[in-house]
Amino acid sequence: MTLAPVxxxxxxxxxxxxxxxPVPGQxxxxxxxxxxxxxxxxxxxxxxxxxxxxxxxxxxxxxxxxDVLIRCREGDAVSDGQVIARGSGLIPRLVKVPRAGKVLKIxxxxxxxxxxxxxxxxxxxxxxxxxxxxxxxxxxxxxxxSLIQGVWGNNRVDMGLLLPSPQMNSSGDILEAKHLDxxxxxxxxxxxxxxxxxxxxxxxxxxxxxxxxxxxxxxxxSLALQAPFPIVLTEGFGHHPMNPVAYKLISTNxxxxxxxxxxxFNRFNGTRPEVFIPLPVSQPPPQxxxxxxxxxxxxxxxxxxxxxxxxxxxxSLLPGLTQFPSGLRLPAAEVQLESGQKVKIPLANLEILG
Amino acid sequence: xxxxxxxxxTILALEVGTCxxxxxxxxxxxxxxxxxxxxxxxxTASAPVKDVVIGLVQAIKDLQTITGRSLLDAESAxxxxxxxxxxxxxxxxxxSAGPALKTVVVGMLGQVSLESAIRLARTNxxxxxxxxxxxxxxxxxxxxxALIRLEPDLVIMAGGTDGGASxxxxxxxxxxxxxxxxTSAEKRPxxxxxxxxxxxxELAASLKPLTSGFVASLNIRPSIDRENLQPASRDLADLTIxxxxxxxxxxxDLYTLTSGNLVTASYAQANMIRFxxxxxxxxxxxxxxxxxxxxxxxxxxxxxxxxxxxFPQFGLGESLNGFLKxxxxxxxxxxxxxxxxxxxxxxxVYHKATFPESLPATQEDQxxxxxxxxxxxxxxxxxxxxxxxxxxxxxxxxxxxxxxPILVSGSVICDAPTVGQxxxxxxxxxxxxxxxxxxxxxxxxxxxxxxxxxSHPVLPVQIIDSGVFSGAASVVVPVSLARPGxxxxxxxxxxxxxxxxxxxxxQGSLEILPVPNGQLGRLxxxxxxxxxxxxxxxxxxxxxxxxxxxxxxxxxxxxxVQLPREDGRRRETLKKWLWTLGG
Numbered sequence: 001m002t003l004a005p006v007x008x009x010x011x012x013x014x015x016x017x018x019x020x021x022p023v024p025g026q027x028x029x030x031x032x033x034x035x036x037x038x039x040x041x042x043x044x045x046x047x048x049x050x051x052x053x054x055x056x057x058x059x060x061x062x063x064x065x066x067d068v069l070i071r072c073r074e075g076d077a078v079s080d081g082q083v084i085a086r087g088s089g090l091i092p093r094l095v096k097v098p099r100a101g102k103v104l105k106i107x108x109x110x111x112x113x114x115x116x117x118x119x120x121x122x123x124x125x126x127x128x129x130x131x132x133x134x135x136x137x138x139x140x141x142x143x144x145x146s147l148i149q150g151v152w153g154n155n156r157v158d159m160g161l162l163l164p165s166p167q168m169n170s171s172g173d174i175l176e177a178k179h180l181d182x183x184x185x186x187x188x189x190x191x192x193x194x195x196x197x198x199x200x201x202x203x204x205x206x207x208x209x210x211x212x213x214x215x216x217x218x219x220x221x222s223l224a225l226q227a228p229f230p231i232v233l234t235e236g237f238g239h240h241p242m243n244p245v246a247y248k249l250i251s252t253n254x255x256x257x258x259x260x261x262x263x264x265f266n267r268f269n270g271t272r273p274e275v276f277i278p279l280p281v282s283q284p285p286p287q288x289x290x291x292x293x294x295x296x297x298x299x300x301x302x303x304x305x306x307x308x309x310x311x312x313x314x315x316s317l318l319p320g321l322t323q324f325p326s327g328l329r330l331p332a333a334e335v336q337l338e339s340g341q342k343v344k345i346p347l348a349n350l351e352i353l354g
Numbered sequence: 355x356x357x358x359x360x361x362x363x364t365i366l367a368l369e370v371g372t373c374x375x376x377x378x379x380x381x382x383x384x385x386x387x388x389x390x391x392x393x394x395x396x397x398t399a400s401a402p403v404k405d406v407v408i409g410l411v412q413a414i415k416d417l418q419t420i421t422g423r424s425l426l427d428a429e430s431a432x433x434x435x436x437x438x439x440x441x442x443x444x445x446x447x448x449x450s451a452g453p454a455l456k457t458v459v460v461g462m463l464g465q466v467s468l469e470s471a472i473r474l475a476r477t478n479x480x481x482x483x484x485x486x487x488x489x490x491x492x493x494x495x496x497x498x499x500a501l502i503r504l505e506p507d508l509v510i511m512a513g514g515t516d517g518g519a520s521x522x523x524x525x526x527x528x529x530x531x532x533x534x535x536x537t538s539a540e541k542r543p544x545x546x547x548x549x550x551x552x553x554x555x556e557l558a559a560s561l562k563p564l565t566s567g568f569v570a571s572l573n574i575r576p577s578i579d580r581e582n583l584q585p586a587s588r589d590l591a592d593l594t595i596x597x598x599x600x601x602x603x604x605x606x607d608l609y610t611l612t613s614g615n616l617v618t619a620s621y622a623q624a625n626m627i628r629f630x631x632x633x634x635x636x637x638x639x640x641x642x643x644x645x646x647x648x649x650x651x652x653x654x655x656x657x658x659x660x661x662x663x664x665f666p667q668f669g670l671g672e673s674l675n676g677f678l679k680x681x682x683x684x685x686x687x688x689x690x691x692x693x694x695x696x697x698x699x700x701x702x703v704y705h706k707a708t709f710p711e712s713l714p715a716t717q718e719d720q721x722x723x724x725x726x727x728x729x730x731x732x733x734x735x736x737x738x739x740x741x742x743x744x745x746x747x748x749x750x751x752x753x754x755x756x757x758x759p760i761l762v763s764g765s766v767i768c769d770a771p772t773v774g775q776x777x778x779x780x781x782x783x784x785x786x787x788x789x790x791x792x793x794x795x796x797x798x799x800x801x802x803x804x805x806x807x808x809s810h811p812v813l814p815v816q817i818i819d820s821g822v823f824s825g826a827a828s829v830v831v832p833v834s835l836a837r838p839g840x841x842x843x844x845x846x847x848x849x850x851x852x853x854x855x856x857x858x859x860x861q862g863s864l865e866i867l868p869v870p871n872g873q874l875g876r877l878x879x880x881x882x883x884x885x886x887x888x889x890x891x892x893x894x895x896x897x898x899x900x901x902x903x904x905x906x907x908x909x910x911x912x913x914x915v916q917l918p919r920e921d922g923r924r925r926e927t928l929k930k931w932l933w934t935l936g937g
Binding site for chain 2: 001002003005006022023024048049050051052104105112114151152217218219221236237238265266267268269270290291303304305306324325326327328329330345346348349
């Protein structure tokens with residue numbers, strides 16, 4: 001038995017996702033509430049900045065003497081420049097708060113202040129219904145619709161109207177700056193490939209609300225990471241057309257509101273960038289499995305050259321080891337591509353679509 | 355009849371790597387342990403499976419298929435002890451799967467204890483994300499905020515000589531304690547203290563209640579001029595295992611299955627190199643290099659001295675995302691014998707980082723993979739040299755390049771399509787000097803043997819004696835300043851059957867002297883033009899060679915290896931070198 005990862009490209013599925021805070025806080029939604037991708041579901045104070053004010057040192061006295069002079073108490077809110085201790089003498093020294101915040105602790109002649117910082121918020125990430133609330137920690141969201149998982153995302157989330165790139169005739173077409181006009185502003189754009197800075201910059205300047213690409217030239221990575229909207233790549237880096245299964249599913253849903261979650265692929269917790277298209281259902285459809293056994297009849301995608309990102313049907317697992325042009329002898333399978341051609345592919349280079 | 359030294363009949367050694375999980379079966383044959391077979395399966399520690407046990411069961415089933423011996427019962431449970439020719443008597447395991455532990459290193463003085471603590475962190479799969487010392491100019495608030503923001507898994511704390519002042523350590527502990535108080539309980543780091551032993555009790559009292567674990571180890575700097583990392587390194591490996599048990603599904607089950615004989619693969623590997631280094635002759639240390647998806651691990655050992663480092667930033671997997679910050683595409687292209695556009699190379703690096711378990715199927719991709727490996731080896735050897743204690747450098751002939759032998763593991767090299775490809779990658783990446791033997795750990799035995807060494811000390815000795823390691827070549831590297839084309843070395847090779855072949859080596863060349871399989875030979879070397887072949891400048895020498903797959907390889911390409919600047923000539927040269935070593 002050889003297990004392989006499953007990349008979900010599902011026309012209709014139940015999608016269940018957990019959204020949790022990194023530290024305990026407050027869940028701000030309730031059970032059965034409908035949420036959109038950019039809705040906050042939980043938030044917490046997660047200050048990473050503190051000031052330790054050494055009163056004893058500033059007043060040049062022993063810590064127990066300084067403790068007596070400290071005027072604030074633990075839990076007090078303090079403002080920028082507020083005096084928290086005063087020395088004695090003709091011109092008494094003043095100890096002031098360097099930045100506004102909350103007094104966390106007073107001990108040994110020192111005051112620890114937590115600096116005010118914006119709340120840390122967890123977004124829903126997809127449009128759905130809250131089906132479970134874990135007190136102080138997070139929620140589980142359930143949604144129904146089409147799911148297309150990608151391989152790379154820039155860690156942003158949004159929802160908007162899906163439009164195809166103008167003059168897009170195939171899943172591998174290049175998106176050029178001249179294709180991007182004001183009619184696309186605020187849309188999530190489906191395109192094949194971007195290979196120059198000008199085009200990506202034009203998308204940023206417009207701005208789009210999201211971008212779904214088959215592939216991206218890797219020298220645009222830093223700009224893609226800074227883009228203010230989510231970008232999801234379905235295939236990877238280089239010039240590769242979007243696989244036909246994903247392209248067909250996404251392109252048949254243009255003019256719908258879709259959500260784009262650019263969470264980067266994390267191999268330890270399994271999160272992936274996702275395109276989600278909410279659809280009405282009469283019965284909850286099944287959930288997809290995250291891994292499956294490689295066996296005859298499975299639809300697979302090839303993730304290394306040759307035939308990189310082509311989709312086909314695994315026709316048989318080959319016995320023993322197969323020698324490849326690289327010289328390596330590896331466990332392999334025979335795959336029939338959409339063109340009808342049969343190719344031998346190392347098992348390590350296959351992932352299941354489903 | 356079994357030797358009285360042999361304490362268990364059948365031993366299973368398991369290794370859970372980032373990409374592959376291996377199962378090695380050792381049994382007693384005529385009173386000595388022998389390797390019976392190895393099973394392999396893809397690792398399942400990460401998504402989508404997220405349970406190491408699934409991969410382990412597959413690897414053991416593969417082993418069952420190969421050996422015909424039942425190891426698992428109908429419920430896939432291990433049969434222990436063995437009965438009626440089924441099962442095993444003992445199980446040991448090593449693990450390298452899982453992310454590197456985010457580590458903050460705290461030392462009293464930047465130049466002394468902090469540097470030692472960083473070297474300690476590098477003995478295991480740790481990623482040092484921050485250093486803190488008394489003289490680093492940071493305020494307490496900045497240090498506390500960094501500890502909160504970085505959410506380290508581990509804090510390594512060192513400083514002070516045994517019996518010395520403990521007040522500065524207690525002050526640093528206050529900072530750590532403060533940060534822990536401000537962090538939620540489930541995010542608090544474990545603390546390994548390996549400083550002034552007289553402060554350990556007080557530190558334990560203040561830090562134990564506030565951290566996810568506190569371990570006081572022996573002082574890594576018991577005196578200002580002495581560094582002793584090994585006991586703390588063992589404790590660090592244990593802390594890493596504890597972290598894996600709580601964070602990776604199935605590791606706790608593996609711990610139970612092995613009755614606690616579970617160690618980190620890097621520690622196990624280093625343990626074996628230390629073990630082999632104890633019998634080093636003369637002033638040549640042994641070098642062990644493991645090229646993995648999660649890290650490159652390097653250990654040098656000579657007699658009782660050793661140095662081990664793990665470099666997660668140089669792994670062949672996800673860390674390739676940072677590869678182009680360490681090396682340029684031009685440097686990468688230098689080692690590739692094909693005409694490949696830079697854009698393809700750059701895309702390849704990021705693609706490999708995205709799919710680390712994928713394998714090259716085309717010749718072009720194979721050449722890129724080996725070129726990346728060369729650069730990662732070069733970078734890690736350079737870092738390793740910087741952290742090598744002066745004492746060990748002296749023992750290893752005063753440099754980071756004179757080792758005998760060099761033991762290499764990692765699929766990318768040991769499972770390369772030809773021995774020549776693997777060997778050339780090692781020669782270009784490590785660039786050894788003098789006379790050495792390159793050995794490939796083709797069955798990836800070192801982690802398994804290292805895991806077994808504590809509970810079954812006889813096993814590694816007998817397995818190594820059985821000749822399981824595959825000698826790739828005896829290598830002679832004459833180092834000379836002569837102009838290319840100048841004859842820098844003359845010599846002769848006399849094989850067992852009395853055949854004598856004489857040779858001349860010119861500066862810039864790569865030559866091979868085959869030694870027929872099963873034969874040994876006597877190699878005599880006479881360096882010319884102030885050339886050093888490892889016996890001192892201009893000094894002749896002779897040695898026994900043989901028992902390797904390629905024979906004697908004489909690498910006179912210079913150090914560092916010189917490549918033609920012109921692209922066409924460079925590609926031809928790379929192809930010629932590979933062709934010389936058998937393609």
